[in-house]
Amino acid sequence: MTTPKAETTTTSRVLAGLRHDDSSVRLRAALAAGSDPDPGFVEPLVERCGVEPVFHVRDMLTWALTRHPQTVTVPRVLAELRSPDARARSQALHTLSKIGDRSVWPELSRSLLTDPDDEVARTAWRTAVLLAPEDEAAELARVLVSQLGRGVRETQLSLSRALIELGELAVPPVLAGAADHPDPRVRAHALATERLRRDPEAGFAYAVEEAKRVVSPGPDGPPGEEE
Secondary structure, rough: OHHHHHHHHHHHHHHHHHHEEEEHHHHHHHHHHOOOOOOOHHHHHHHHHHHOOOHHHHHHHHHHHHHOOHHHHHHHHHHHHHOOOHHHHHHHHHHHHHHOHHHHHHHHHHHHOOOHHHHHHHHHHHHHHHOOOOOOHHHHHHHHHHOOOOOOHHHHHHHHHHHHHHHHHHOOOOOOHHHHOHHHHHHHHHEEEHHHHHHHOOOOOHHHHHHHHHOOOOOOOOOOOOO
């Protein structure tokens, strides 16, 4: 039988491990926190999510949080959406997507979906698509379409995938409108998304090149296109 003293020692070891300089120690501490959940772990796990530089450790931190009761984790993770630190906002969104509590949908604000940090915005797009109620899909599609043409190709692909995931009823009408946008980058991205929606096997790079040929005012493609 585990004694209170042993429990205290284990808890202290986990908490110290989460602050350790060695990422492998932090990984093991996060695994321990998820394997033997304790409400006292939630705050340090969330805090560590906001500063952890190593991807696989962040993923383990999120897993550990999903092992704790939602009544404890969700309010604390939601608070991170207002953090001034982009990594904290992004990881909080990722954690909410893994928890899967659809009641948090109202917290996924337009400001997050249009966040100036590309990684935060990309995570917000993925999370919103997972948690949005069916009757909110059309409005979400309109917000996402406002981000067409944004960023490098990786960011644009994330947005296209999010739009496609919203489904047939929400997406085609807003994409059709964006195909006539005065900005050639937006038009190209809209056309590439529509091509990918119709033919998922085409590949995004090919869809982009096809769209560029359609909207290009000359042999070099739309101004500002990033390779």
